[in-house]
Amino acid sequence: MKRSIPFTAIAMFLLITGPLSLSGQNVLLSTDPTLGEILTDAGGNTLYYFTRDAAADASACTGGCLTVWPVFYEATLTPGPGLDAADFGAFQRADGAMQTTYKGWPLYYFASDANPGDTNGEGVNNVWYVAKPDYAIMLMDSQLTGQDGVNYTGDYTPGDGQVQYFVDAYGRTLYIFVNDNFDQNNFTAPDFSNNGVWPIYGEALGALPSGLDAGLFNTIDVHGSPQLTYQGWPLYYFGSDGARGETKGVSVPSPGIWPVAVAGLDPAPTVGLVEIAELVDWAVYPNPFRERLQVELHLAQPARLTFTLFNHLGQSVLPVWEQSFGAGDHVFPWEGLSTLSAGMYWLRLRDERGGTTLMSLLKQ
Template sequence: MLSDLKKNLLAVSCIAMVFTACKKNSSDEPTTPPANNNKGIQLATDAKFGSVLTDKDGKTLYFFASDAAGVPTCVGGCETAWPLYYSADASTDLNLNKAEVGEVTRADGRKQSTYRGYPLYYYAGDAAKGDIKGDGVGGIWFVAKPDYSLMLANAQLFANNTNYTSTYAVGTGNTIYLTDSKGRTLYAFAPDKNGVNTYTKSTTQEGIWPVYESEVLSVPSAIAKADVSVITVATIGKKQLTYKGWPLYYWISDVKRGDNLGIVIGKGPGLTWPVLQLNATVAPAQ
């Protein structure tokens, strides 16, 4: 009798255990998604683009080459396709350099978040988290990244109170040219040879036309990474980034981002110190 009771209790226990296990594994059991505690700009990793900037929900952010001076130029109808991004919250991403994050007040009074001085935008064509469909649009929109060693400006050339075109004729019209990762204009020295700095013979000269020191990191998709390299300038013991073989320089009097005043130095506009344009020809061999 006692044995039968034990058998019955054991059977009931097994049934209860099976029921509990089934309940826990049931696909009908509602699940609560994990809470999103992210704030501010975040970093995400994309298989094609590597490290990219997103908002707190993982939606991709972009840079606009026309904003190289740090002033938002996407206004009016442009905002339909490229809505601005703004967050007053400090980033909670421990891998993001918070010192590179800022904000700018637009002409209409609205605020817009920036990274390395570039105003940040969304792309309306990105429907889902992780989409990066806006990169390369028009050759002037690029996914926002924390590790560009070069960027592109789409801007008017202006020096000596005169506007110049991309051929250095007097006139208006934007030119697409190289800048550093914070929008500062980069120049070539016309007498240089492929991979050879012929200008910098002393630290005094280097102080006037500083070499652009950088590793080859990420570049905007409009730039072929194979066109970017690094040389050593033996006279000053520094590394210098090159594009299509042209050593890259700053002009000391470009005091703010977006300035391209160096084009008139030397023999004439663009003759001695041209901006390094995206479509530049390969530097001549020695």
């Protein structure tokens, strides 16, 4: 006589045992009711990222850390549906063990996850997060090192120290531009001729680490292309960052002009950022330029200003020009620019008290 098994019993059995890999698949996507899609091993055990794993093919979790966060490794990795095998890799750790990576991130277990499907490691110490396939923003902790080779602190003065900042799903650094306005990109040219220097970040808003508020993100239109913003700040890559975790853009054209994007930023200003107290307004024509520029200033009070023109590498390309001005309007030409190569430049004004403002210029 045939016996039937109630459907509810089957459903309960699957829920308790977690995802089943019936075809040798050993990395799977599971759906968590709170966190959405997450990565697990074949038994449904959750996998994690460590935000201090900034360098490629290296792990910052060593010694006693590994007791709490054991490494995940599969010699023959077979991803399940929804996962791309090209996103996985492996490397040999400094201790000799092998470890699997996903989108460049080393993968770990959390020892306090007692059962398949547990996600108790999410957000631990603000440096451990569940591995997901669709992060729009991830977090990374590392030393900021500019293109000039100098280490910087979080306030962009020379020095050493870990800074936590935004990266994309693969660990590539994201920046903001201090001269942008709220949900307004003031850098990218209409023909995208300067987009290779500071490419816009156009990823659609997807998964976020716990603690980041999705309501603070938005997508704007930049000459027909989408760009993600945070607190109104448009997000960019730096074109010369060639590897995950690199932060070369923090020194270009000078420290603090292109900061890394970080959680808790104040909202972007609705008007342009000008730090020079005496400067009411300024403009530079033509832009794009060829052989000459015309600088127009309006000063509320006398000031001594320093003018510096930088290329996209942050290098000063003309002699620094310093001049004292009285209060009022000033218009003067800047000749002899035909020797400059075509490309993107920044004209920086700075007063004797350190106030600074910047304008992007395009040389045709």
